[in-house]
Amino acid sequence: MTGNAIATIDRFVAGDWGSTAMRLHLCERRGDEVVPIDRAAGSGVKFCDDFEAAFFDAAGAWFERDGALPVILAGMIGSNLGWVDCPYAACPADASALARHVRRFTARGIEIGIVPGLRCTNIFGLPDVMRGEEVQIFGLLAHPGWPRGRQIVCLPGTHAKWVVIEDGAVQSFFTSMQGEMFEILLAHSLVGRGLPQGAQRRPILADDDEFVKGVRVMIDDPSLATEHAVFAARSRFVTGDLAAADAPAFLSGLLIGAEAFDALGAFGARGIDVDAVTLVGAEGLMPLYALALERLGVAVRMVPAHSASIAGLSALVGAHDRAAAR
Amino acid sequence: MTGNAIATIDRFVAGDWGSTAMRLHLCERRGDEVVPIDRAAGSGVKFCDDFEAAFFDAAGAWFERDGALPVILAGMIGSNLGWVDCPYAACPADASALARHVRRFTARGIEIGIVPGLRCTNIFGLPDVMRGEEVQIFGLLAHPGWPRGRQIVCLPGTHAKWVVIEDGAVQSFFTSMQGEMFEILLAHSLVGRGLPQGAQRRPILADDDEFVKGVRVMIDDPSLATEHAVFAARSRFVTGDLAAADAPAFLSGLLIGAEAFDALGAFGARGIDVDAVTLVGAEGLMPLYALALERLGVAVRMVPAHSASIAGLSALVGAHDRAAAR
Structure with missing residues (x-):
């Protein structure tokens, strides 16, 4: 050498x-x-x-x-x-x-x-x-334009992380399972039965009507929890209210809507009022989180994970x- | 013949x-x-x-x-x-x-x-x-001692049903996915990795410390949603805070605690104050729901599904x- x-x-x-x-x-x-x-x-x-x-x-x-x-x-x-x-x-x-x-x-x-x-x-x-994920977070923090004070960063993915940053340090974070839940609900639960799998699924876009509907269902009703919402993807499908091809988008909207709503609620319960979130993730996924967060009145900045x-x-x-x- | x-x-x-x-x-x-x-x-x-x-x-x-x-x-x-x-x-x-x-x-x-x-x-x-499940509900209603007025019945299971009954008729019901989520999280997600599977799992009892802890974690913090709690079964395991054999009980406590808390919250948001719930289900499962409901101040009656x-x-x-x- x-x-x-x-x-x-x-x-x-x-x-x-x-x-x-x-x-x-x-x-x-x-x-x-x-x-x-x-x-x-x-x-x-x-x-x-x-x-x-x-x-x-x-x-x-x-x-x-x-x-x-x-x-x-x-x-x-x-x-x-x-x-x-x-x-x-x-x-x-x-x-x-x-x-x-x-x-x-x-x-x-x-x-x-x-x-x-x-x-x-x-x-x-x-x-x-x-x-x-920590290298992505410190990649953000290494940027000369990164603001001081408290910031919330969300890294969507299989196990999404919601991170509290203050003055250049990661204070704490929590993990959401919605990404993996989406995959295993479709692949292994009754909710996915009869729905397109894997590569047959069309990509979900933030302006997809059923995605937006899923988000709206969750954030319009604070009393609706993830575990009580998810079956609606099945019941709407079996009652003819939702096409098989659209059901994954509706399910994704429910899960991401719930995750964003519940994350902001958890921060709020601790006096952390979130008016902006920096998303770091895959370019196809961030706009879905952005839509949910913007509907909740939060400003969003997106940074590609790569x-x-x-x-x-x-x-x-x-x-x-x-x-x-x- | x-x-x-x-x-x-x-x-x-x-x-x-x-x-x-x-x-x-x-x-x-x-x-x-x-x-x-x-x-x-x-x-x-x-x-x-x-x-x-x-x-x-x-x-x-x-x-x-x-x-x-x-x-x-x-x-x-x-x-x-x-x-x-x-x-x-x-x-x-x-x-x-x-x-x-x-x-x-x-x-x-x-x-x-x-x-x-x-x-x-x-x-x-x-x-x-x-x-x-409808035959179980009407089995209850056929009993001469079934009270008039509004009653809440919960049928725990793979897809649990929470049912509003009034004067002998099923008014409405909603479905919780926690039963199937428990199974697919253990079998197919990162949360189950390294944990005992299927028949290797010991039965979960209502007085199991880790089950009770899971219930308590959920009902003590109204801002903690299912999707943000579940990963704790993994993180407690990898940080040495939870034995593999105990993790399914903790996960079950989180899920059932969340389901019961969120169900009562959803009824309450509609002016339905629930002071008693009739459980109809498997004899091994009902005591787990009973523990969560009783911790939430609700009286429980159990009727075997069979x-x-x-x-x-x-x-x-x-x-x-x-x-x-x-």
Whole structure:
């Protein structure tokens, strides 16, 4: 392996290595900007039994060409089922606390850092954890324009996170199951029977009438809970009031409407009045949350998860470089 | 087939033929009492392609011996996937309305009645349906001691029903998905990963500490919604705060606590103050609902589903006999 001192300063490898997929990016700093210039993919943690081999199968060519680039990885790869067990950092946590908890080790002459997840006691007094989303949050916070004071960030997804940030630190967060509930209700419950599955389902858009109807049903009736609403996707279907092709959108509207309504209610019950939420997520999903939040009178800003993730990983590589230089 | 006029008056066949199982009972009237004297079982609707053959395979010996006994069946056997499509009767519905909607036909010389399900617009303004539970409800109502006035009945199960009854008629009902959510969360979501599955799970009892804790977590915090609570079963497990063997009980407590709290809240929002609930269900499940309801200050009466079902089917056979005699 040949080193190239200049390249190692300008480039690094940033990766999100989760349960189901490994996604690596070769990144290059250009002034204040970080540009992903190449990418590679591999097996997720749960399909992988030799993490070192899998990693170098995916990224090895970059090191062959550019030398011993630093590597920073986040996600389930740092769990007790991953490459190294990297315990959750406790909240409140700012970027420097997260950087201190990055686990560093060397494999085949390459220095690899794995980002810890975060743990907290959430606003309901329950323990909560995240692993992978934290780099997106600190990607936001690394932006020079990020405001001081208290901010609410929502990261929609399979297990959505609602995060309270204050003065650059994650104070606490709680997890919503609605993303995974949507999938398992359609795939495994009576509600999904007779409805299109997987790839047969059309994408749900924020201006889909049935999505909007689901949101409206939930937010217009504070006494309607998720568990009492969901069956309506089935009963409307069997009574001929809802077409099979439209039922997933209605169900999604119910679930996202409930999640947003209940999240704002929970913050409000603690004196946290939310007038704006920053969404960080997939570009197809954020507009659905935005619609529900805007109907609830909340201003929304959307940041693609991918760019927040690169920014966060980049900040952690940077934090390490600065720490090493001291 | 030999007839026996006396036997046909005293005996009848009552059956619950659902998606997953057919359960038939040979019943005998003894004064005011109906006694199941024999039983038979067969395939559920979704596993069956010749309903007539399946029925006579299970019950044929009774007709051989006792003659042309009347038969009354309830459940998915009356759906559009069943033996005859028996459309839902609309609420409000009393016992005579239900009896009028029973579909009667003759197969192999035996008169068979299939009970319709019920449909309504529920208290949330959404369509709702049930099929099978209605015979249990009318079994309760057929009891001479059933009080007049407004009563709330809850039928816990895979799809629990919360029913408003007034002066002998079902006014409306809504469906809770918590029973099926419990099963699919454990079997198919991240929450169930690493936890005991199916038969490895110990039965959950109402005095199980973790069940009680789950109920308490939900009812002590009105701002905590189901979708924001469920992940705690995972986060408590991964942070070492909850043993794998105890996690299903905690999850069940969260779900049942939320369901009961939210149901009472929804009734209360409509001026229906609930001071007592009649539970009709499986004998292992009712005490869990009773604990949650009693913690919420509600008096509970429990009626086993099996006896309510026999009473309801018996009343419908009786209603038909009386109608035929007019």
